[in-house]
Amino acid sequence: MTLPICAICAKTGVLCNVCEERLKEGKISELDVELSKILYNLGKSEIGFDRAIDTKKFIIILTKKDNIGKIIGKSGDNIRKLSKDLGKQVRVISTGDLEETIYDFVAPARILSINTVYKPDGTTLQRVRINKKDKKKLRMSLKEIEKLIASLTNDKVEISFE
Numbered sequence: 001m002t003l004p005i006c007a008i009c010a011k012t013g014v015l016c017n018v019c020e021e022r023l024k025e026g027k028i029s030e031l032d033v034e035l036s037k038i039l040y041n042l043g044k045s046e047i048g049f050d051r052a053i054d055t056k057k058f059i060i061i062l063t064k065k066d067n068i069g070k071i072i073g074k075s076g077d078n079i080r081k082l083s084k085d086l087g088k089q090v091r092v093i094s095t096g097d098l099e100e101t102i103y104d105f106v107a108p109a110r111i112l113s114i115n116t117v118y119k120p121d122g123t124t125l126q127r128v129r130i131n132k133k134d135k136k137k138l139r140m141s142l143k144e145i146e147k148l149i150a151s152l153t154n155d156k157v158e159i160s161f162e
Contacts, residue, residue, distance in 0.1 A: 002048040004032040010040035109134035125156045132161040
């Protein structure tokens with residue numbers, strides 16, 4: 001199990017000096033701390049995640065592939081509890097390779113392709129082509145999706161519909 005805060009802090013609900021310092025430095029957020037406490041209690045210390053992102057409509061939990069099922073829980077029990085406790089809909093996304101992460105962000109929309117565009121100035125751009133019929137299926141705005149993917153991958157992202 002890996003959480004943004006140590007297991008003792010997650011169990012007690014009180015941050016130690018190290019975790020408090022990480023919070024002050026911005027390495028972890030208040031949401032990471034709150035979610036760590038909830039998941040520690042839900043999973044009896046067996047559920048972990050990398051970080052959480054708060055958007056306008058969702059809370060996105062980024063985790064390794066093997067933790068996704070644990071976070072969702074049997075019949076979706078854990079994710080319903082998380083949504084209730086956090087007051088927003090929760091989405092769990094894998095932190096695997098770039099393509100999987102992009103697929104998770106735009107689901108249930110269908111991706112036609114993901115291409116790397118090499119610009120003349122030497123920079124690169126990830127262009128995600130989505131079926132134009134699926135534009136209404138996106139759960140977040142284009143700018144929000146592009147910003148979130150870019151923050152995770154350190155690459156610029158452009159979404160187009162064809």
